[in-house]
Amino acid sequence: MRVAYVPGVASAAVSSTITRSVRVAAIAVSLVLAFALQVTVSRIGPAEAAPPISRQPVVVYIVEHGEPVITDPALPLSDNGIRWAKGVADTLRDVPFTNAFASSALRSKQTISYTAADHGLQIVQLPNGDPSTPSVAAAAPIAQALESLRPGSVALVGGNTENIYRIMNTLGIPVVAGCGENQRCVPCLDKTCFTAAALSTIWRLTYYGTPVSGFGSSAANGLNFGSLSPDQFQTGLQRIHPAVKNDWPSIPMQ
Numbered sequence: 001m002r003v004a005y006v007p008g009v010a011s012a013a014v015s016s017t018i019t020r021s022v023r024v025a026a027i028a029v030s031l032v033l034a035f036a037l038q039v040t041v042s043r044i045g046p047a048e049a050a051p052p053i054s055r056q057p058v059v060v061y062i063v064e065h066g067e068p069v070i071t072d073p074a075l076p077l078s079d080n081g082i083r084w085a086k087g088v089a090d091t092l093r094d095v096p097f098t099n100a101f102a103s104s105a106l107r108s109k110q111t112i113s114y115t116a117a118d119h120g121l122q123i124v125q126l127p128n129g130d131p132s133t134p135s136v137a138a139a140a141p142i143a144q145a146l147e148s149l150r151p152g153s154v155a156l157v158g159g160n161t162e163n164i165y166r167i168m169n170t171l172g173i174p175v176v177a178g179c180g181e182n183q184r185c186v187p188c189l190d191k192t193c194f195t196a197a198a199l200s201t202i203w204r205l206t207y208y209g210t211p212v213s214g215f216g217s218s219a220a221n222g223l224n225f226g227s228l229s230p231d232q233f234q235t236g237l238q239r240i241h242p243a244v245k246n247d248w249p250s251i252p253m254q
Helices: 009-044 079-091 106-118 135-147 164-170
Strands: 058-064 099-102 154-159 202-207 236-240
Touching: 058 106, 058 164, 079 106, 099 106, 099 135, 106 154, 135 154, 135 164, 154 164, 164 202
Parallel strands: 058 154, 099 154
Antiparallel strands: 058 202, 202 236
């Protein structure tokens, strides 16, 4: 049996089909746009959201200078001192240093010069390059320079018995009388507690910055501590003992 063609009926059916297709397509586009908007918002976050917390520290290696020639007013390194300096360079050869600092003492600069040369670094002497400057005067400016480094920096410091513990203390290492080898502390702030073992030590500090009120940020290097306890960002301390010893036969520690 043949179905008679009725004018207008077929066109109505076609129109209805097209309308449904348009509606489905519109719904699909709306869903895609809504999903894309949601992803974008979740990535950007609210305008007031704090930036993510940076846990990347500044790593600092501090080295006591080698034996000086005491008969020379400038106190340059002796043969023993040069041997220690080269031993330090060998021990730290794979460390990716980004900065190098030393006190005004020539012997301190010379001690880290081999390591700095291996990494193509210029040594910045603080507070100046005058070897007659008292060693203790280097503590504050070197500590400030380290505090100002960007997170992820790796610094080398050539110091003296009168400034090394002071620098470490400024960066967050506490003073504890009788501080032991495996403790996170220094025994005092000057050379009165510096031992023969300390002469042959390289101190490695991991410094996260000093939090200000509310622990919301660090004035030193821009770290954001959020609501976390400052204990979670305390300065770490490791002692490294090179195979070469820093021998000072019959010479007072300087």
